[in-house]
Amino acid sequence: MMEHDHNAILKKVRQELPADELLSDLSDLFKIFGDTTRCKILYALFESEMCVCAIAELLGMTQSAISHQLRILKDADLVGKRREGKTIYYFLSDDHVRTIIAQGFEHLIEDYTERE
């Protein structure tokens, strides 16, 4: 294996390839979007901030499961939280989340329409 020559291409690509750490952070970010529950939560928060138990009811899932996922989203700074008495409201932290998901959707939709 690897007997024919492609050193020219390798050299060029190596120059442009971002650092390992950055690419690792990037895939970590996408990893977060790569779960249905988390996508649903994020999408729900598009519309309005929500407390944990409302999200749980919306998705038909345990409060615990939602809490665990919210923690992941919070650690990644994708959502923020705000306390109001006993309840804690979560919200999208910035608009990049919207753009990233919107872009993903655009890709999907193009796929769907191409199939027809």
Added chain:
Amino acid sequence: MMEHDHNAILKKVRQELPADELLSDLSDLFKIFGDTTRCKILYALFESEMCVCAIAELLGMTQSAISHQLRILKDADLVGKRREGKTIYYFLSDDHVRTIIAQGFEHLIEDYTERE
């Protein structure tokens, strides 16, 4: 749990929430980006099409490992391939891939600059 009232919000969000299947497809798409190896491959293909063994050498990984990942990327229509004799060249299938990754990077970079 779930004793206080948030029916109004739930009703509103339920209307706007995309179908389960679509959200599932969306997270499946992001799942593909959520792996360092695949991110690296995609990023490498930004620059130029590449054959399997060149990618393997670039990333310092087994040809087999790369082949497996390329299959996943191909199944998701994120890359295409082209045969030229014994070697097979892979390339990005469309520009959405670029945009999605670029958007992810933008989010990361904003995070980095905010920290200073």
Added chain:
DNA sequence: CTAACATATGAACAGTCATTCATATGAATG
């Protein structure tokens, strides 16, 4: 201070997934 509610968290389990190893396919060359 105690009871009730809202959320968080740790441990455990089950399912998923990326890599490796061995091997198979497929193309070109002599």
Added chain:
DNA sequence: CATTCATATGAATGACTGTTCATATGTTAG
């Protein structure tokens, strides 16, 4: 047509991850 090179693939394995269960933390009301 046998050998070599380029790639593909199936099975196995180890690591990771999402959910559940039990329980802890923190807040408000009485």
